[in-house]
Amino acid sequence: MRSTKQKEVLQQQLTQFTSFFNAEELYRHVQKKNPNIGIATVYRFLKTREDQGELHSFICNRKTIYSTNKNNHCHFVCEKCGIVQHIPAKNLDFLSKSIAGEVCHVQIDVTGVCKDCLGGKRD
Numbered sequence: 001m002r003s004t005k006q007k008e009v010l011q012q013q014l015t016q017f018t019s020f021f022n023a024e025e026l027y028r029h030v031q032k033k034n035p036n037i038g039i040a041t042v043y044r045f046l047k048t049r050e051d052q053g054e055l056h057s058f059i060c061n062r063k064t065i066y067s068t069n070k071n072n073h074c075h076f077v078c079e080k081c082g083i084v085q086h087i088p089a090k091n092l093d094f095l096s097k098s099i100a101g102e103v104c105h106v107q108i109d110v111t112g113v114c115k116d117c118l119g120g121k122r123d
C-alpha cells in the first residue's frame with residue numbers, strides 16, 4: 001500500500017517536468033511531498049518508466065537526464081576546449097528511414113571546433 005502511494009507521488013512530480021531533468025531534481029521535488037521516499041526508490045521508478053517507454057534517457061555532460069517526451073538531444077562538442085553546446089535538430093526523419101526498426105529517441109554528439117577556438121579568442 002505504502003509503495004503505491006509513493007508511486008503516485010513520483011508520477012505526479014514526474015509530470016511537472018516539461019523539459020529535461022535528472023534523478024536528483026525529481027528526488028528534490030518528491031522530498032517536498034513525501035520525505036520518506038529515498039533516492040533508490042526514485043532511481044527504481046525512473047528505470048521502470050523507461051522500460052515501459054514512458055520515459056527517455058540521454059547522456060548530457062556525462063550525466064543521465066530524462067524526458068517524458070521523445071525530444072531529440074543533440075550536442076556539439078568542441079575538441080579544443082571541450083565545451084558542450086546544445087544544438088537544435090528538429091528534422092531527423094532521415095534517420096528512421098535508414099534504420100530497419102522503430103526509432104524511440106535520438107541523441108547525437110557532433111564533434112568539431114567551436115567558434116571561439118576558431119577565432120583564437122581562447123587558447
Ligand SMILES: [Zn+2]
Pocket residue numbers: 055056057070104105
Ligand atoms: Zn526512448
Ligand SMILES: [Zn+2]
Pocket residue numbers: 059060061073074075086
Ligand atoms: Zn545535453
Ligand SMILES: [Zn+2]
Pocket residue numbers: 078079080081082083113114115116117
Ligand atoms: Zn572550443
